[in-house]
Amino acid sequence: MSADAWPEGVARHALDSVDSTNAVAARLASSLSGPAWIVAAEQTAGRGRRGRPWSSRRGNFYGTHLLHPTEPREVVALRSFVAALALRDACVALTGLPEAFSLKWPNDVLLNGGKLAGILLESLGQGGRVQHLAIGIGVNLIAAPDAAEVEPGAVRPVSLLAETGVRVTPETFLEALAPAYARREESFTRLGFGPTREAWLSHAARLGEQIRARTGHELREGLFETVDAHGALVLKTGSGRVAIPAAEVFF
Known part of the structure; x- marks a missing residue:
């Protein structure tokens, strides 16, 4: 697969204004047989971890990758590392600045030490089995939340535009992210968590500190x-x- 090729067999749903892309994914999950990207220009009820509001200004990236995994729940959860690596891959491909991007456990991408992107995994299933996995991703492409919008002690939010001078549209970002995720997913499903773990650690922020x-x-x-x-x-x-x-x- 070339760097810019849309992954085969992956659907794409581009919407304007939604409550949240993870919520849309949950509603569509039973009607979709294969993987899909669901993206929106705006979220009116975006959420981060622990139910925190996620600032959703137009021009930033809001998307969810919907999957139908077959592994046990504890293995499915490791896809937060897969998504973080794919996010970093896309950012590096679009900016050419590999040293600027690092990964914060368990699910953030940092740019120059500030929080650029977050990941939220949500699953639907019964009896310990995951039927559908929604990997929600938010990236501050052109604007970051105000410091007052994040909790005290949290990593300062930053935007790609302000930190690098590179302006990327949500559509362009998806074109880089989708194939990057497909490559990382293929490695994860074929080789297990080991190579993903090693790759993640090689870009981990504050390792050894x-x-x-x-x-x-x-x-x-x-x-x-x-x-x-x-x-x-x-x-x-x-x-x-x-x-x-x-x-x-x-x-």
């Missing part, structure tokens, strides 16, 4: 040692190594 991770009301601090084979963050703390399966990470 002191960070803080909040799980619920508990705050842990330690050396960011690695991400384990299950996607958990591994911290080296004063009381030993700790594997954290889900957390908010602060630098």
